Amino acid sequence: MFGAIEAGGTKFVCGVGTGPADLRTIQFPTTLPEATIGRAIRFLQEESGGELKAVGIGSFGPIDLHSASATFGYITSTPKAGWQNCNLAGAVRDALAVPVGFDTDVDAAALGEARWGAAQNLSDFLYLTIGTGIGGGAIINGRVLHGLVHPEMGHIRVPHDLVRDAYRGCCPFHGDCLEGLASGPAMQDRWGIAAQDLPADHLGWTLEAHYLAHGLANWALTLSPQRILLGGGVLRQSQLFGRIRHDLAGLLNGYVRATEVIRDLDQYVVPPQLGDRAGVLGGLVLAEHAYTRLDRE
Amino acid sequence: MFGAIEAGGTKFVCGVGTGPADLRTIQFPTTLPEATIGRAIRFLQEESGGELKAVGIGSFGPIDLHSASATFGYITSTPKAGWQNCNLAGAVRDALAVPVGFDTDVDAAALGEARWGAAQNLSDFLYLTIGTGIGGGAIINGRVLHGLVHPEMGHIRVPHDLVRDAYRGCCPFHGDCLEGLASGPAMQDRWGIAAQDLPADHLGWTLEAHYLAHGLANWALTLSPQRILLGGGVLRQSQLFGRIRHDLAGLLNGYVRATEVIRDLDQYVVPPQLGDRAGVLGGLVLAEHAYTRLDRE
Numbered sequence: 001m002f003g004a005i006e007a008g009g010t011k012f013v014c015g016v017g018t019g020p021a022d023l024r025t026i027q028f029p030t031t032l033p034e035a036t037i038g039r040a041i042r043f044l045q046e047e048s049g050g051e052l053k054a055v056g057i058g059s060f061g062p063i064d065l066h067s068a069s070a071t072f073g074y075i076t077s078t079p080k081a082g083w084q085n086c087n088l089a090g091a092v093r094d095a096l097a098v099p100v101g102f103d104t105d106v107d108a109a110a111l112g113e114a115r116w117g118a119a120q121n122l123s124d125f126l127y128l129t130i131g132t133g134i135g136g137g138a139i140i141n142g143r144v145l146h147g148l149v150h151p152e153m154g155h156i157r158v159p160h161d162l163v164r165d166a167y168r169g170c171c172p173f174h175g176d177c178l179e180g181l182a183s184g185p186a187m188q189d190r191w192g193i194a195a196q197d198l199p200a201d202h203l204g205w206t207l208e209a210h211y212l213a214h215g216l217a218n219w220a221l222t223l224s225p226q227r228i229l230l231g232g233g234v235l236r237q238s239q240l241f242g243r244i245r246h247d248l249a250g251l252l253n254g255y256v257r258a259t260e261v262i263r264d265l266d267q268y269v270v271p272p273q274l275g276d277r278a279g280v281l282g283g284l285v286l287a288e289h290a291y292t293r294l295d296r297e
Numbered sequence: 298m299f300g301a302i303e304a305g306g307t308k309f310v311c312g313v314g315t316g317p318a319d320l321r322t323i324q325f326p327t328t329l330p331e332a333t334i335g336r337a338i339r340f341l342q343e344e345s346g347g348e349l350k351a352v353g354i355g356s357f358g359p360i361d362l363h364s365a366s367a368t369f370g371y372i373t374s375t376p377k378a379g380w381q382n383c384n385l386a387g388a389v390r391d392a393l394a395v396p397v398g399f400d401t402d403v404d405a406a407a408l409g410e411a412r413w414g415a416a417q418n419l420s421d422f423l424y425l426t427i428g429t430g431i432g433g434g435a436i437i438n439g440r441v442l443h444g445l446v447h448p449e450m451g452h453i454r455v456p457h458d459l460v461r462d463a464y465r466g467c468c469p470f471h472g473d474c475l476e477g478l479a480s481g482p483a484m485q486d487r488w489g490i491a492a493q494d495l496p497a498d499h500l501g502w503t504l505e506a507h508y509l510a511h512g513l514a515n516w517a518l519t520l521s522p523q524r525i526l527l528g529g530g531v532l533r534q535s536q537l538f539g540r541i542r543h544d545l546a547g548l549l550n551g552y553v554r555a556t557e558v559i560r561d562l563d564q565y566v567v568p569p570q571l572g573d574r575a576g577v578l579g580g581l582v583l584a585e586h587a588y589t590r591l592d593r594e
Contacts, residue, residue, distance in 0.1 A: 152518045174548070174550060218453040218454060221450055222435075
């Protein structure tokens with residue numbers, strides 16, 4: 001039995017189990033670290049009856065993923081009050097005395113979708129979430145891409161359509177980067193209406209598809225994924241999928257010569273299959289990885 | 298002893314040897330496939346005295362890298378006359394009867410730099426070439442990123458600075474994608490002067506650094522490389538490095554929290570160390586990979 005924590009900036013989701021058919025979860029708001037992490041630890045202890053083999057954590061960031069680093073397992077320079085330099089993985093490991101796997105929230109969700117969802121049997125794919133922020137996790141040759149730190153894909157620059165869109169963008173670091181133009185808060189800020197309340201025929205959705213397609217095109221050309229999973233609150237407007245695929249096809253313009261991209265775009269850009277449970281299920285996969293690594297050492 | 302072929306759209310470079318200190322090369326113009334490939338094969342045969350263990354090919358593309366595909370080892374949909382559906386790897390394998398490794402020209406160069414050049418001991422880095430086209434090869438977790446086809450990074454969209462630059466871009470597929478705005482032919486077409494003849498204080502270099510920095514920022518945020526190697530004909534204008542680093546720092550604006558990117562940008566964006574020999578030396582690495590794989594089977 002494994003434990004999982006999806007540590008989000010707004011809420012924590014914790015789970016105990018072995019997979020989608022055997023998963024007991026709880027969720028609660030993210031307050032200050034001690035209380036929030038304490039609550040997660042208590043749930044994992046009580047729900048497992050002390051039988052956990054390992055715990056996996058998918059966390060909001062930025063986080064330190066370098067196992068050789070003195071701050072490995074920390075949330076580092078987040079703007080979220082109280083959470084800077086928070087030793088999240090260490091607190092869980094110390095309390096539960098089991099191996100702890102640690103990765104970004106989007107990497108965890110990608111691993112969950114790879115095991116049980118829309119990315120099964122793929123060696124190379126991209127998991128994206130479009131909501132409060134825009135984040136991406138990439139699996140390359142069957143392994144999570146971390147690199148120097150971890151990707152921050154939402155902050156790429158794409159052409160800003162100044163003819164139709166005078167909005168300056170809301171990213172405090174970059175103004176009109178993709179997240180600054182196309183995250184949920186950007187839509188709210190630009191139109192004065194929350195994304196979920198914008199009518200389906202509003203110009204906002206046309207622009208949203210336009211910008212997201214630019215992001216997808218850039219990532220498709222850079223990462224050459226076998227599939228792109230596109231989730232998050234903004235995508236609850238499911239009409240967006242058709243528009244994004246249409247704009248993406250126009251942007252690529254036949255250049256990527258693969259039937260998956262030329263002909264079968266509706267199988268190439270897809271929603272995740274695990275919905276809101278992708279992150280916590282991915283936590284189980286991270287727990288298993290941590291357990292197996294220990295086993296090998 | 299291994300053989301290597303760097304198959305470019307303009308010229309072929311062939312080599313025989315074991316590394317930078319032991320490499321005999323020849324180069325000749327790319328004409329039609331039969332004559333060009335035949336010449337490469339003859340060189341490899343004669344120069345090795347029939348003692349080759351394997352050959353590695355880094356090729357212009359697009360190419361088919363899927364070992365299970367019926368057209369594995371082919372150059373596929375290139376616009377270059379005569380080279381469509383050309384079985385490059387097969388022709389070499391049939392003539393020389395040794396294992397043949399096959400990858401893109403930029404992936405080969407990346408592998409060469411990883412073994413002997415500016416990317417030694419890195420698990421995650423990006424090799425870029427800015428010349429007739431813009432191409433990138435990525436090493437992720439120590440392995441080449443191929444994915445669905447292979448990356449075509451040069452064709453990402455970045456913001457087009459229409460205030461300073463009315464040029465429409467020269468990419469036949471995408472107009473003002475990065476390659477359409479910042480390749481060597483784009484500079485020639487925009488200013489009516491070849492890139493190497495533009496004065497160092499020309500606006501063209503300011504724009505060139507601006508666009509390339511946008512590409513580098515997007516790739517840094519997407520791939521999280523430990524280093525970016527930046528080569529190709531356009532970068533012979535070495536003043537570009539300082540300008541690109543300056544613009545890149547402005548674009549990232551402190552968001553990627555790593556000393557490598559915040560403080561040590563002159564060690565983060567660097568020229569390749571193997572110069573014009575990166576591709577052919579990478580061919581030796583591909584040959585070794587092909588030989589070792591055979592050994593294991």
